[in-house]
Amino acid sequence: MTTSPPAAAPTIDAGELERFSQLADEWWNPRGKMAPLHKFNPVRLAYIRDAACRQFGRDARRIDSLRDLRILDIGCGGGILSEPLGRLGAQVVGADPAEANVVAARRHAAEQGVSVDYRATTAEALEAAGERFDIVLAMEVVEHVADVPLFISCCAAMVAPGGLMIAATLNRTFKSFALAIVGAEYVLGWLPRGTHQWDKFVTPGELRRAIEPTGLKVSDEAGVVYDLLADRWQLSGDIDVNYMLTAERMR
Amino acid sequence: MNKDIPARADVMIAGGGFAGLALAIALRQGLGDAFTVVVADPALDHPIADARSSAIAAAARRLFSALGVWDEVVSHAQPILDMVISDSKLEDVVRPTFLTFAGEVAPGEPFAHMVENGRLLAALHGRAAADGIVLASDAVARFATGPDRVAVTLAGGASVETRLLVAADGARSALREQAGIGTVGWSYGQSAIVTTVAHERDHRGRAVEHFLPAGPFAILPLTGRRSSIVWTETTAEATRILALDDAGFHHELERRFGLSLGELSAVGRRGAFPLGLKVARSFIAERFALLGDAAHMIHPIAGQGLNLGLRDVAALAEAMVDAARLGLDCGGATVLERYQQWRRFDTLSMGLATDGINRLFSNRSDVLRLARDIGLGMVERLPALKELFIHEAAGITGEVPRLLKGEAL
Numbered sequence: 265m266t267t268s269p270p271a272a273a274p275t276i277d278a279g280e281l282e283r284f285s286q287l288a289d290e291w292w293n294p295r296g297k298m299a300p301l302h303k304f305n306p307v308r309l310a311y312i313r314d315a316a317c318r319q320f321g322r323d324a325r326r327i328d329s330l331r332d333l334r335i336l337d338i339g340c341g342g343g344i345l346s347e348p349l350g351r352l353g354a355q356v357v358g359a360d361p362a363e364a365n366v367v368a369a370r371r372h373a374a375e376q377g378v379s380v381d382y383r384a385t386t387a388e389a390l391e392a393a394g395e396r397f398d399i400v401l402a403m404e405v406v407e408h409v410a411d412v413p414l415f416i417s418c419c420a421a422m423v424a425p426g427g428l429m430i431a432a433t434l435n436r437t438f439k440s441f442a443l444a445i446v447g448a449e450y451v452l453g454w455l456p457r458g459t460h461q462w463d464k465f466v467t468p469g470e471l472r473r474a475i476e477p478t479g480l481k482v483s484d485e486a487g488v489v490y491d492l493l494a495d496r497w498q499l500s501g502d503i504d505v506n507y508m509l510t511a512e513r514m515r
Numbered sequence: 516m517n518k519d520i521p522a523r524a525d526v527m528i529a530g531g532g533f534a535g536l537a538l539a540i541a542l543r544q545g546l547g548d549a550f551t552v553v554v555a556d557p558a559l560d561h562p563i564a565d566a567r568s569s570a571i572a573a574a575a576r577r578l579f580s581a582l583g584v585w586d587e588v589v590s591h592a593q594p595i596l597d598m599v600i601s602d603s604k605l606e607d608v609v610r611p612t613f614l615t616f617a618g619e620v621a622p623g624e625p626f627a628h629m630v631e632n633g634r635l636l637a638a639l640h641g642r643a644a645a646d647g648i649v650l651a652s653d654a655v656a657r658f659a660t661g662p663d664r665v666a667v668t669l670a671g672g673a674s675v676e677t678r679l680l681v682a683a684d685g686a687r688s689a690l691r692e693q694a695g696i697g698t699v700g701w702s703y704g705q706s707a708i709v710t711t712v713a714h715e716r717d718h719r720g721r722a723v724e725h726f727l728p729a730g731p732f733a734i735l736p737l738t739g740r741r742s743s744i745v746w747t748e749t750t751a752e753a754t755r756i757l758a759l760d761d762a763g764f765h766h767e768l769e770r771r772f773g774l775s776l777g778e779l780s781a782v783g784r785r786g787a788f789p790l791g792l793k794v795a796r797s798f799i800a801e802r803f804a805l806l807g808d809a810a811h812m813i814h815p816i817a818g819q820g821l822n823l824g825l826r827d828v829a830a831l832a833e834a835m836v837d838a839a840r841l842g843l844d845c846g847g848a849t850v851l852e853r854y855q856q857w858r859r860f861d862t863l864s865m866g867l868a869t870d871g872i873n874r875l876f877s878n879r880s881d882v883l884r885l886a887r888d889i890g891l892g893m894v895e896r897l898p899a900l901k902e903l904f905i906h907e908a909a910g911i912t913g914e915v916p917r918l919l920k921g922e923a924l
Contacts, residue, residue, distance in 0.1 A: 294848055302849065309841040327546050327839050348842030375663050376844070 277410045291342020291365070292372050300454040301344055307488055307497040308403055308432055308508065309348055315484065315510050316399060319428055330354035336397040336422060338387050339405035343369030343380060350380040358382040359390060387418045396424045406433040407465050413474040420478030426515045429480055432508040436465035439504040468503055480511035520651050520673045524551040525845070527667050527675055529655040529690055530683030531556030534807030534824040536639040538681060540582045541832035543646045545924035546839050553649040555669060560652035565632040566784045567709050568743035570595070570735060572627050575825040577921030587638035593738045594625035596720030629735050629743060655690060665802045679846030681804050686793065688809035694800045700793035705730055706753035708746040710785040711737065712768070715777025718742055725771065732771045741782060746771065753787045798859060799851040804831060829916035830857040836924045
């Protein structure tokens with residue numbers, strides 16, 4: 265296992281790192297502080313699975329639909345995303361700069377009997393080591409990094425020919441300020457205050473401009489909205505707050 | 516039959532009745548051979564002895580079609596083409612009809628079919644075995660729940676680790692008790708006498724429900740010139756009638772049945788079942804779910820007990836299949852909460868509705884009788900309300916799980 269000195273990596277913000285380390289033990293409690301992420305998990309998993317099944321000709325109804333696909337989950341936290349992907353048969357590398365997260369994730373995967381390769385490392389270190397993946401995931405991390413174009417180019421470099429990069433993040437709009445900061449952190453109390461900094465949110469235009477020079481081609485963009493009545497997140501054409509984006513490296 | 520019980524299973528279902536087997540088949544068909552399903556029931560290797568018949572509502576019939584079970588049953592299924600309800604005293608010679616339903620939910624699709632339980636169970640057994648479900652003729656003796664799995668011990672000594680234990684072990688569920696889940700409800704002090712009769716004339720697919728003072732007396736059409744009888748009496752009276760000799764039983768039966776279908780002859784065994792309303796306080800616990808009669812037992816007045824159980828099956832199967840296909844823990848709290856949210860309101864409303872109907876009709880008061888006749892008469896005259904009743908009885912209102920629409924998972 266590689267343990268790089270996280271503070272030295274250029275895309276990691278030291279303050280952010282400390283915040284998530286404190287949360288590590290809370291990751292797997294579906295009724296705890298991470299409840300909103302557990303609620304959000306099915307919609308992003310379905311988006312990733314369906315994109316992967318289209319790209320690699322898999323049957324999404326199978327419980328091993330991602331068998332042997334090599335997937336990198338950047339900012340894997342406690343493994344809420346990595347572990348289900350591993351259960352679907354993918355060879356997942358879960359990378360997180362916070363050692364506490366990686367430890368929590370590793371312990372949980374072992375209890376569940378799911379195989380995931382968790383590493384306390386950064387996207388830069390993996391890229392420098394020449395790692396290549398069928399799918400590189402940057403889910404809910406872009407809004408936490410210090411240098412978005414640098415981070416994206418690093419992610420893109422690890423996408424194998426014919427592979428995908430999928431990113432999910434928050435748009436920087438008045439609506440996202442109202443919903444994601446005021447609503448989720450202050451009114452509803454879904455997220456601890458200070459989880460997000462609105463000025464670090466990334467518009468789809470900025471994300472596309474960061475992807476363009478990397479040689480990847482954006483192939484899909486989808487909004488995600490919360491359906492209050494059904495109490496679940498759903499895909500939508502509305503990209504004002506949460507959105508996901510898929511980019512493809514041509515063969 | 517027991518030699519191949521695996522040490523690990525994705526799901527363990529205690530109870531091989533309709534609900535348990537249907538869930539097993541739905542999960543296996545939805546998730547494939549890599550998903551291990553074990554059904555444990557000591558009765559699995561006994562010949563099927565259930566002499567009762569059931570009304571299969573349209574939604575449940577769609578589920579059986581989607582599971583590939585209906586084709587095996589259809590030649591033994593009698594469509595209910597219309598339904599007649601009368602309200603009368605036992606001694607009334609003429610029983611006025613207050614409500615008729617000509618029952619189709621869609622062109623060519625009757626709102627219900629009558630099927631003998633034995634035929635349906637045999638078809639479910641056959642399908643389950645063909646789909647590679649592990650059928651263990653053994654009982655679940657005890658279980659211990661951990662955060663990630665349940666350690667289940669069978670009476671025969673085998674132990675199985677599973678992600679989810681489903682209790683489909685009937686109204687007096689021993690596992691529900693072991694899980695410490697209480698029930699709310701009450702007994703009606705009534706029992707249902709059930710038997711099958713043959714008659715001279717063709718029933719033409721008509722179901723008849725006489726609301727007699729002691730409770731409903733239902734004549735439900737079976738294939739051939741036969742009908743299934745569900746006959747409600749006070750428990751004391753039911754015990755007395757059941758103990759009569761054949762001639763005495765026949766006399767009591769004929770007094771209620773009437774002679775509209777000609778001479779009657781008994782063709783089936785008779786039995787009696789106590790009636791009550793019982794709903795579990797919770798349908799779920801950690802890595803544990805109640806299914807079918809183990810979760811609820813309602814008054815059979817509207818023939819909805821089995822259909823409610825199959826609605827449980829459709830909801831739990833869909834919640835589990837959707838989760839498993841995303842790599843999520845299909846026995847985890849999120850899945851179970853979705854199941855419970857989906858089912859509990861529907862169960863309570865159906866339980867209370869059948870309770871209300873029973874209280875309204877199991878009564879000798881002439882005032883009440885007048886009120887309910889006006890009520891039934893109004894339903895008869897309001898087509899939209901009648902339509903709603905038919906669709907509710909057919910189980911196709913509300914947010915409908917895919918299987919109940921006849922779609923594969």
